[in-house]
Structure formats: structure tokens, C-alpha cells
Amino acid sequence: MKIKLDSFLRAEDLNGATSKSPVEAMIESVKLIPVAELGFVSEVDKHELTVVLEDGVFQWLANKTSLRVFVSAFGDESDNWVGKTIKLYSVEQNVSGKIKQVVYATA
Numbered sequence: 001m002k003i004k005l006d007s008f009l010r011a012e013d014l015n016g017a018t019s020k021s022p023v024e025a026m027i028e029s030v031k032l033i034p035v036a037e038l039g040f041v042s043e044v045d046k047h048e049l050t051v052v053l054e055d056g057v058f059q060w061l062a063n064k065t066s067l068r069v070f071v072s073a074f075g076d077e078s079d080n081w082v083g084k085t086i087k088l089y090s091v092e093q094n095v096s097g098k099i100k101q102v103v104y105a106t107a
Helices: 062-074
Strands: 023-033 046-053 058-061 083-096 097-106
Touching: 046 083, 062 097
Parallel strands: none
Antiparallel strands: 023 046, 023 083, 046 058, 083 097
């Protein structure tokens, strides 16, 4: 059994998914998290998506690139995203001077 320390989606949860071989997920909900409620420094509010994967339900703070994909595919009203199927994958990239795996989505 896979141990989950919390409910936040990480690249490891995608089991090596790539842009050529993504993992399907369904958007269960979208919530706007104000800057004041974030547990880290940010200049903008963040959108937290609850996504359902085969391995469970996860919370994901979607990056701007993925949000643009959703707006293009589903419109700019996030309530309309609920129930939509998306594809998730991870990419290794430089984040604040450190190489990390980052989760991205396509629609």
C-alpha cells in the first residue's frame, strides 16, 4: 500500500507520467486561495484544484501554464471545470535555483 503523508499532489504521485504518456484525472472542485491564507510567499492568489486520480484524491495548486490550458479548453469560469477530464504529467525544471519535478496539465 502506498503511504500518503498529505493530500497534496506531487510529481511522484503521477508514477513517471510524461507529456507523451500523461495520467488522466478528473477535476472535482476549484477553490481560490487568497494570498493571506497561503502557507508560502506569493504575490497572487492561487487556484487549488481537487483532482481525482486512479490512486486517490489530491489537492493541487495549479501553475499559471496549466490554468491557461484550462481557460482555453473549458472557459474562464472555473465552476465549469468541475467534472472535466484532464491529463497530468511532470517535468524537471529549475524552480528558484533548484531542479524540481513540476506537475503540468493538458485538457
